[in-house]
Amino acid sequence: MQGERVFRDNDSLASLHAQFLRRAGYKPLLILLSNTDGIYTAASFQNHEFEPIRVVKSTDDLESQALPISSSRGRGGVLSKIDAAREAASSGVYTVIANGQYCNHDSPYQDRSPGAKRRYRVLDSILQGDVVGTRFLPVGYAH
Numbered sequence: 714m715q716g717e718r719v720f721r722d723n724d725s726l727a728s729l730h731a732q733f734l735r736r737a738g739y740k741p742l743l744i745l746l747s748n749t750d751g752i753y754t755a756a757s758f759q760n761h762e763f764e765p766i767r768v769v770k771s772t773d774d775l776e777s778q779a780l781p782i783s784s785s786r787g788r789g790g791v792l793s794k795i796d797a798a799r800e801a802a803s804s805g806v807y808t809v810i811a812n813g814q815y816c817n818h819d820s821p822y823q824d825r826s827p828g829a830k831r832r833y834r835v836l837d838s839i840l841q842g843d844v845v846g847t848r849f850l851p852v853g854y855a856h
Contacts, residue, residue: 724797732804743801744839745794746813751847752791769849772799798849805853811835811846 724745731743751765752775769775775795798808812835838845 721796722793724793725800728797728801728806728808731801731806731808735804735806741806742839743798743806743808744836745797745808745810746835747791747794747810748812748814749791750812751810751845752795766847767844769798769802769847772802772849775799798847802849802851805851807851807854808849809839809846810849811839 727743727745731741734741749765750763751767752769753763753765757764772795794810798810801808835845
């Protein structure tokens with residue numbers, strides 16, 4: 714690519730992969746796991762309410778509503794996830810951003826973590842249609 718970056722991080726790589734599958738005729742579901750319960754509004758985060766936006770029908774101006782935070786362990790943060798979800802949704806890919814930490818509550822190290830308890834199986838919940846995380850509806854999605 715002559716020095717150009719093809720993808721920025723794992724979120725955009727996953728989005729590119731889902732878009733490729735969509736163009737190949739498949740109907741992929743893109744799940745981006747995070748350490749938050751979805752995309753929080755800046756006001757919700759600052760008020761310590763932490764209520765995720767449940768459904769995003771249009772990503773116009775979403776960055777100005779979300780608090781641009783990122784983990785010290787990751788590269789992308791919430792803005793990276795919004796970009797990846799926007800690109801996937803505009804290509805017709807249904808996308809969910811959810812808390813991946815809920816996948817790990819059966820791991821042995823969780824037995825040593827005070828207060829760690831099983832919440833739910835995040836992937837099973839998403840596939841069953843439960844309201845989990847933030848959902849980005851693809852362009853042309855029939856309600």
